[in-house]
Amino acid sequence: MLRVWSVNCILLLQGLVLAQDLLNLAHPDICPLSGSQQINITDTYLSLYLDGREEQTLPRKCTMHLSAPLNHGLMVYIEDMYLRGGGEQGCVDTVQFGVEDKIPFVTFKKTKKLCGALTDWTWDVEDGGLIIWLNLEKNRPQYHRETFPVVKLKIVITQYKKHQEERYESCSTKHRFIPKQFFCDGEINCPLDPGPRDESPDICMSTTVPPTQPSPSPTITEYTEEGGHDEDLRLKQIIIIVSLGVLVILAYCVVVCVRQWSGVPESSSPRRSDCQSIRLSGLPISENRESRRSGTERGVELSTIQRTPEEIRPVSHTPPPAYDDIFPKEYVYNINATNSSSE
Incomplete structure (x- = not known):
């Protein structure tokens, strides 16, 4: 019994959501955190909007399948959009559109991923259903990127017929007829026209504009997602x-x-000679290198060499006697006289 009651509640909630023409993409029943959602378009057009200032759960990656009545096409109109990213930095948040194909899990006709600032952008789905891929990253993906409250998006999706019927009025473009109640309501429902005929002054001046459905005021809360506001x-x-x-x-x-553990002694205070040998650049000059350089450039003066008294000896100017003076030519060596003298 409880299971039947819960199923009935879900169906009732889905019917209420699908009957609206103003859908908030922050609602998990419209754009779930992950997965897909089926939305049927009946006798009205859809106005999808997103306001980054509202409290919502991020990141989010959802797929929405929109189905129009039989023999109807769909016109997509991005009235105003700003999704983070664009240019050389790449996209952070993206939206993409495609045509529902008969082959499952395959989409041949689709747009590129859109991001950045965009207004008055249109796309046409003549046959089949519409697929919307919406990817929203977390509040601050990187410190140099923008936070999520700057995001905004408004998409108007209008159904049309390809032939004239009683309750339908033609747009300026051929073979596109929309319900008469879509005219002069303050919303552009013929976006493919050079000048939207449904909001043309020539038509709407003589027509009382019905009051548009007021959009719910967004709940502005301080965002507490990871990353916070600008630091x-x-x-x-x-x-x-x-x-x-x-x-x-x-x-x-x-x-x-x-240095203490390795036993390396701390360097003592510099000596005076070391201080005097420091260049203007602040680099000390090696003492040995300085002495070698000064010796080679200036030479060593002999008068500056200090000697001890033991090293100072008188110099004799008399030459030594010659060999002939000591041993004349007539001299004969007598070995006997040497032996006798020794005895």
Whole structure:
């Protein structure tokens, strides 16, 4: 019994939703978080809208299948749209349209994925149903991209017949007839016309414009999705500077600890000679390199060499005696005299 009651409630809710001409794409019964939804168009046109300022669940990726009555076509009109992305950065949110094919899971005729700012965009489905793919990413996909509250979208989908009937009126374009109650209602239902005939001043001046259905006021709430609103740039800069300072202090502490553990003595205070050999650029000059350079460039003065007293000896200017003076030519060596003297 409970199961039958729940099924009846679902069917009743679906009938109420499908009878509306103003559908909010933030509603999960219209655009579910994932999966597809079937929407039947009866005697009215659909006005699909999306306001990013409303509270809703993100991300969302849904598929909507729209079916018109038999022998009817569908005109798609994007009145106003801004989906995040476009240009060289690529799309963040996208909307795409296609024609329902007889082959399941295959769509041959479809548009490219649309994003960015777009107004007065039209597309025609002469035969078959309409497929709408809507992809909405999370509130902030990246820090340099926009948040979701900037998103807006309004799509008007109007059914038409290809031949004249009693309760239908022709658009300016050939073979497109829409119900007479669509004329002069403040909404463009002949978007393929160069100047929409259903809202032409020539027709609507003599016609009392019926009051349009007021759109529900959106519930504006502060968005709390991951990423939040725009961050304060100054706060980010302060955090970056503090982080860099902490990293520098940690690196210095690590170097000091490594030197202490490895037993490397701390460098003593620089000597005076080292201080005098520092260039203007701040780079110290090696003492050996400086001494070698000064020796090769200026030379060493002999008068500056210091000697000890032991090293100072008188220099004799008298030459040593010659060999002939010590041993004359008539000299004969007597070995006996040497032996006797030794005894």
